[in-house]
Amino acid sequence: MSKKKHLVVLSGAGISAESGIKTFRDSGGLWEGHDVMEVASPDGWRRNRMLVQDFYNQRRKQLLECEPNLAHFTLAKLEQEYDVSIITQNVDDLHERAGSTKVVHLHGELKKAQSTLDPTLVYDLDHWEIKEGDKCERGSQLRPFIVWFGEQVPLMEEAMRIASSADIFVVIGTSLQVYPAAGLVDFVPSHSKVFLIDTTNPGVRLDKKVVYILENATSGIITLENMLKSEI
Incomplete structure (x- = not known):
C-alpha cells in the first residue's frame, strides 16, 4: 500500500x-465594544481580569451551543x-x-485553563466558567488558555x-x-x-x-x- x-x-x-x-474582525462581532487589547493582552489581564474572565466565559458558553x-x-x-x-x-x-x-x-483552546504562575500547567475544563478563586495546584489563579497579543x-x-x-x-x-x-x-x-x-x-x-x-x-x-x- x-x-x-x-x-x-x-x-x-x-x-x-x-x-x-462570531469573530472580532466582523462589524457585529463578539469583540465589538471592547478594545482588543482590553480582553486579549497581558496588560488587559493585569488591568481588569474580571472583564477578561467574563469575556472568555461568554465565548465558552456560546461554544456549547455551536456544532x-x-x-x-x-x-x-x-x-x-x-x-x-x-x-x-x-x-x-x-x-x-x-x-x-x-x-x-x-x-490556545477555549475549553482549557492555564496557571498564571506556570504556563505549562494546563487543565481541561468540564464547565464553561472560570471563576475568581479557581486556582492551579500551585495556588495561583487560573486564566484562559489563550495566546494573547504580545505573547509567544x-x-x-x-x-x-x-x-x-x-x-x-x-x-x-x-x-x-x-x-x-x-x-x-x-x-x-x-x-x-x-x-x-x-x-x-x-x-x-x-x-x-x-x-x-x-x-x-x-x-x-x-x-x-x-x-x-x-x-x-
Whole structure:
C-alpha cells in the first residue's frame, strides 16, 4: 500500500463563523465594544481580569451551543484518503468534535485553563466558567488558555515543521493577515500544491502558485474535495 499524501490545513475564523461563532474582525462581532487589547493582552489581564474572565466565559458558553459544520466534517472525512494535519488559529474544538484526529491549536483552546504562575500547567475544563478563586495546584489563579497579543506562540515551531512536510497545503477561512500563522505558507515545499478557500482573494502576495477557491468554507471544501478526487 502506498503511503498517504500529507494534507496540511491552516484554518481560521471563517470556518467557525459558519457554525455561528462570531469573530472580532466582523462589524457585529463578539469583540465589538471592547478594545482588543482590553480582553486579549497581558496588560488587559493585569488591568481588569474580571472583564477578561467574563469575556472568555461568554465565548465558552456560546461554544456549547455551536456544532461543527460541513467543512469541519469534510476535513475529518479526508483522513480516509490522506494523512491530514490541521493547524488552526481557532480556539474552539469544532475540528475535534467533527472527528479530526491531528489538530494543532496555535492560539490556545477555549475549553482549557492555564496557571498564571506556570504556563505549562494546563487543565481541561468540564464547565464553561472560570471563576475568581479557581486556582492551579500551585495556588495561583487560573486564566484562559489563550495566546494573547504580545505573547509567544508556543506551538509555532511544530506548525512550521508540519507545514514543511506538506504534499498539499490548504488555507481555509483565513485572510492571511494574522502573523506569525500567516507565514506558515512560506514553509510549504515548492513542489507542493497550495489551495486557498475564502470568499475573497486575501490581497497578499504569495511566492507560490496558488489555486484560489473563492467560496465560503462549506461550499469551498466540496469544490476542493472534487478537485482532489480527480487527482487520485
